[in-house]
Amino acid sequence: xxxxxxxxxxxxxxxxxxxxxxxxxxLFLLVYFIFxxxxxxEAWKDAMSGTVAIVATSVFFLALFAHAWIGLxxxxxxxxxPLPLRMTALALLAxxxxxxxxxxxxxxxxxxG
Amino acid sequence: MRFSIYRFDPDSDAKxxxxxxxxxxxxxxxxxxxxxxxxxxxxxxxxxxxxxxREGICGSDAININGRNGLACITPIRTLKGTVVLRxxxxxxxxxxxxxxxxxxxxxxxxxxxxxxxxxPPPEKERLQSPEQRESLNGLYECILCACCTSQCPSFxxxxxxxxxxxxxxxxxxxxxxxxxxxxxxxxxxLNDAYRLFRCRTIMNCTEVCPKSLEPSRAxxxxxxxxxxxxx
Numbered sequence: 001x002x003x004x005x006x007x008x009x010x011x012x013x014x015x016x017x018x019x020x021x022x023x024x025x026x027l028f029l030l031v032y033f034i035f036x037x038x039x040x041x042e043a044w045k046d047a048m049s050g051t052v053a054i055v056a057t058s059v060f061f062l063a064l065f066a067h068a069w070i071g072l073x074x075x076x077x078x079x080x081x082p083l084p085l086r087m088t089a090l091a092l093l094a095x096x097x098x099x100x101x102x103x104x105x106x107x108x109x110x111x112x113g
Numbered sequence: 114m115r116f117s118i119y120r121f122d123p124d125s126d127a128k129x130x131x132x133x134x135x136x137x138x139x140x141x142x143x144x145x146x147x148x149x150x151x152x153x154x155x156x157x158x159x160x161x162x163x164x165x166x167r168e169g170i171c172g173s174d175a176i177n178i179n180g181r182n183g184l185a186c187i188t189p190i191r192t193l194k195g196t197v198v199l200r201x202x203x204x205x206x207x208x209x210x211x212x213x214x215x216x217x218x219x220x221x222x223x224x225x226x227x228x229x230x231x232x233x234p235p236p237e238k239e240r241l242q243s244p245e246q247r248e249s250l251n252g253l254y255e256c257i258l259c260a261c262c263t264s265q266c267p268s269f270x271x272x273x274x275x276x277x278x279x280x281x282x283x284x285x286x287x288x289x290x291x292x293x294x295x296x297x298x299x300x301x302x303x304l305n306d307a308y309r310l311f312r313c314r315t316i317m318n319c320t321e322v323c324p325k326s327l328e329p330s331r332a333x334x335x336x337x338x339x340x341x342x343x344x345x
Contacts, residue, residue: 008304008311009340074314077307078271 011070018063025060054108061104065097114138114190116152118160119200121207129207131198132157138190145193146174146185161210169324172259176211177203182261184324202264204273218260221277225285225303230296246292253287253332255325256280262319262329268312275308279319279329282310286332289339301340310336 038044047053072093080086114136121129134152142148146167153160162185164174169187176185177200179193205213231240263269263278277285285304288294304310310333319329 006307008306008309009337009344011307012311012337013341074312078268078312 011073014066015070018067021059021063022067025056025063058105058108061101061108065101069093069097114148114193115196116148117196117198118152118211119207120160120210122159122209123207133196142190144186145178145188145190145197148190149185149199161212163212170257172257175202175259175261175264175324177201177264182265182322184259184261187324202260204270205260205264213264215260217273218258218263218278218280221263221273221281222258222284224309225277225281225288226296226300227284227288229288229291229294230299231293232295240293242292249290249292250287252327253283253290256283256287256327257325259324261322261324265318265322267316267318268314272308272312276312277304277309279313279333282313282336283327283329283332286336286339289336297339298343301336301343304336305340 038047048057073090076086076089076093080089116134116136117131118134119129120126120132134156136148136152136156138148139151142151144167146162146164149160149162150164153162162174162176164186165171167174167186169184172184174185175182178185178188179198182202185199199211201207201211201213205215205218208214258280260280262283263280266279268276269278282304285300289297289300294300313330313333315330315333317330320327320331323329
């Protein structure tokens with residue numbers, strides 16, 4: 001039995017599940033801003049500071065970054081063929097996404113705390 | 114009627130060119146292949162095309178007709194309008210004119226082990242299936258390996274050496290779905306890497322162009338679901 005070095009199924013499933021979460025979160029945001037728009041910046045900040053809001057938003061961003069990683073990784077695998085170039089592109093992408101994740105977590109938890 | 118046909122002879126041409134042919138459509142010209150063969154006999158006998166059964170069974174005359182892959186022998190000439198542009202199957206290496214090299218395509222086909230794997234001694238007569246089990250092979254076993262689907266698949270264009278392609282995957286599922294086959298687990302494991310199955314981006318050109326109206330994209334979906342099922 002041949003064992004693949006990289007599973008193809010796992011990223012595929014992660015991409016599908018994160019897509020479902022992203023869809024419902026965007027739907028929630030849309031409904032929230034259309035029907036219950038926050039009156040002021042203070043009200044908006046208060047709404048975003050609750051534990052549920054922070055956890056839900058953190059999960060949203062983690063799902064977004066995981067989803068983007070898999071999608072862009074696939075694009076790089078399709079178009080960037082030379083190995084050194086591919087490793088560089090993947091590393092830059094990973095660094096960028098991790099950086100953005102750290103930044104967004106800092107903002108969210110600073111807002112909560 | 115005007116036909117613009119891709120011409121390339123590697124022995125004498127530096128690069129390919131398009132050549133126009135004007136020919137009157139006669140009462141005996143039913144299919145595109147009839148007209149191509151008349152161009153060959155009446156105008157230019159160096160025009161090269163592969164064909165055999167001329168009725169959509171052998172799959173040898175798959176070409177690109179007005180940008181869309183199909184079999185010349187079952188494409189009615191009356192469905193084509195204006196100048197008909199004929200090219201060889203996209204992305205496949207051209208041997209001459211409309212004839213392409215299918216080596217890579219067959220290599221991918223062989224890689225999925227397109228034969229029944231059953232370790233039990235064969236029974237005296239045959240391995241039995243229920244009518245339902247036999248039914249599940251419909252829409253899978255009819256593939257004639259014409260390569261219309263695989264040659265129209267962008268994922269295969271980018272990774273012909275690593276991505277199995279729609280035709281190969283349809284045939285892989287034909288054996289995964291077969292109740293008599295005992296290698297389901299191995300077959301799924303073999304396809305579970307970043308390329309062989311999962312380069313499919315569900316573009317669905319394959320299902321769109323299949324001249325036998327088969328649905329490789331559905332077969333690919335079934336393989337993914339079978340993997341999920343087996344991994345839980």
